[in-house]
Amino acid sequence: MxxxxxxxxxxxxxxxxxxxxxxxxxxxxxxxxxxxxxxxxxxxxQIAHGREQAPVHVDSQVGLEHSSFWQTIALQGTWRGDLTVLLDNRNFKGKPGYWVATPFVLDQGTLTGSAILVLRGWLARQPGRPPRPPAVPGGPQHIEGELLERVPRLFELGASPLPATLPDPAGTLPVVQNLTVNELSARSGLKMQAVVLAQTSPSGALLTDWPDPNIDxxxxxxxxxxxxxxxxxxxxxxxxxxxxxxxxxxxxxxxxxxx
Structure with a gap:
């Protein structure tokens, strides 16, 4: 050859x-x-199934375990506004802004004393000004929202950790890219439910028109x-x-x- x-x-x-x-x-x-x-x-x-279910009011007889993801549920409790965290880069109709996340301490049956992380709504970014979400109302409150498995995540190159303890001793409002229930529980000492609520009932000046995940x-x-x-x-x-x-x-x- x-x-x-x-x-x-x-x-x-x-x-x-x-x-x-x-x-x-x-x-x-x-x-x-x-x-x-x-x-x-x-x-x-899963989304279609959850939204087809009748709204559920969680009380001493009905717990979160009886609810489906994406189902509308109603809760009674009090806000922990001092533990509010902002989720950055959450745009709404092309406008930059934040999702405002605040724990809601429950006072219903076996859930009494535990908390659920509530996405209260969207806050617009004001150029050159620090974000200031509206204060939560005091005393017992009634809220409604869709039950989610977790906080929707964004792609993140680096970590944006929460302060070591919450509330932040420095008095600053934490701003992170992503947030998990376990992180918030570890920093705050709250007993958190392993689910998240996207609030749909009126939330003051915050917008609660939540985007659906990509299901195409x-x-x-x-x-x-x-x-x-x-x-x-x-x-x-x-x-x-x-x-x-x-x-x-x-x-x-x-x-x-x-x-």
């Missing part, structure tokens, strides 16, 4: 390996998109089809390179004998 033939064979082999890896990558990305579509489809069904699973199905299409193209290219390589390999012995 000549040096030119060996070089051509080596190049074909590298091309086959590269195309094989691309096929694996494209198929993996397609399957990932199908998994995302399934997750979003399940979320859409058809878009993921479309992306998956594209990736599988790329995998098919890579397969066709792989077969073409393999066929040419085999033809050169079969012709090489006869060419050597004639020489």
């Amino acid at each position: 000549s040096s030119t033939t060996r070089f051509s064979s080596r190049r074909s082999l590298l091309a086959l390996i590269a195309l094989g890896l691309l096929m694996i990558l494209f198929v993996s990305l397609g399957r990932w998109q199908l998994d995302r579509a399934q997750e979003r489809r399940a979320l859409a069904e 699973f058809e878009k993921n199905n479309g992306y998956a089809l594209q990736w599988f299409g790329f995998a098919l193209i890579a397969l066709c290219a792989w077969l073409g390179v393999a066929w040419k390589w085999l033809r050169r390999t079969w012709r090489a012995p006869s060419t050597t004998r004639k020489a």
